[in-house]
Amino acid sequence: MLELLFSLFVSPSNAPVTNYATVIQTLQQIQQANPTTTQLIDLGPSDSGQNIVGIKIGDGERANLIVGTHHGNEYGSTAVAMGAADAFAKNPIKGHTVYIIPVLNIPGFNSRSRYERIGGMNSVDQNRDYPGPCITSKPFKSKATKALADFIDQKNIISSATLHTHWPAVLYPWGFSTRDVMTKDDSTFIQLSKDAAVESGYDVGNSKDMLYAADGAFEDYAYWKHGIWSLLFEMGTTHNPSETQMAQMVSVNVPGIRRFFENAPKERAKDHAFTGKCDRSIMQRTHLE
Structure with missing residues (x-):
């Protein structure tokens, strides 16, 4: 099932052939193959008009979240999210409910663009679109990021894994x-x-020290706003993984995501306020990955 999906992500020349409809079809297949452990979910429409579809796995009290493809060109993150959906559907984590959103940036995924087109010539980097203590611009320009923010509040998410490429680290x-x-x-x-x-x-390690400063990222928002145990998975070594590389990314990251959820505290962090100082000069020396 997933091998077919991975093959659809790349052409013989290794050029990506991304298609959100295929992701939905594969989620439907996973749900149909595991009807007692899974349920399709819908976060509502994105700016493109297409609905943000995911899958719920299990029915335990501890709610966890996996989100792929804030950045549409990082389709390896979609592959890992789908790999987790397939693995967890077959073997749910006892006492947990896991929500998986394989693609948040639907237009970017379909066009293989980092950014989400939100109308006309306007676009947004979804992983800079969340509120935070050092944010100077208006957050939630994207309907998708606002829908995800509302979702994690409604479902009382305790721990979350957001998936990106391509700087191999857990942050x-x-x-x-x-x-x-x-x-x-x-x-x-x-x-x-x-x-x-x-x-x-x-x-x-720490996200800013090991990667770069990024205001408005989901991981910081989830912890700062709600005390969610939030980790950023930067996976692989390329934004253009082959089918073999995608399968390898799934094999080495899905067990770790599972272990993270199993070992995370049972409740959200209590004391999660940011009490330091912002320093925007740091942003001038950082770059996008």
Whole structure:
């Protein structure tokens, strides 16, 4: 099932052939093959008019979330989200409910663009579109990011994994424009990140220090706003993985995501406010990946 999906992501020349309809069809197939453990979900329409479809797996009290493809050109993240959906549907995590949104940026995914077109010539980087303590622009320009934010509040998400490519690491908050990157939960985040990287061997660390400062990212928003145990998975070594590379990304990351959810605290963090200072000068020395 997933092998067919992966093959549709690449052409013989390794040029991506992304198609959101195929993702929905594969989710439907996973649900039909596992009717007692899964249910399709719908977060509502994006700016493109297409509905943001995902899958619910299990019915436990602890709610977890996996989100792929904030950036439409990072289709390897979609592959890992779909791999997790297939694996967890066959073997749900006892006591957990896992919600998986394989594609948040539907227009970007279909056109293989990092950005989401939200009308006319306007576009937005979805993973810079969330509120945060160092945000200076208006958040939630995208209907998709607002829908996801509403969803995590409604479902009382406890832990979340957001999937990106291509800088092999498992990262934790804070990742925005500050030099005060430590949280009061650093020791927990470090252990959870190590748990998630057993198979992949990825580096683990603070998002801003190991990658770059990024204001408005989902991972920081989820922890800052709600105390959600939120990890960022930067997977693989390319934005253009082959079918073989996508399968390898699934094999080394899905077990770690599962272990992260199993070992995360049973409740949201209690003391998750940011008490440091913002430093926008840091943003001038960072770049997009």
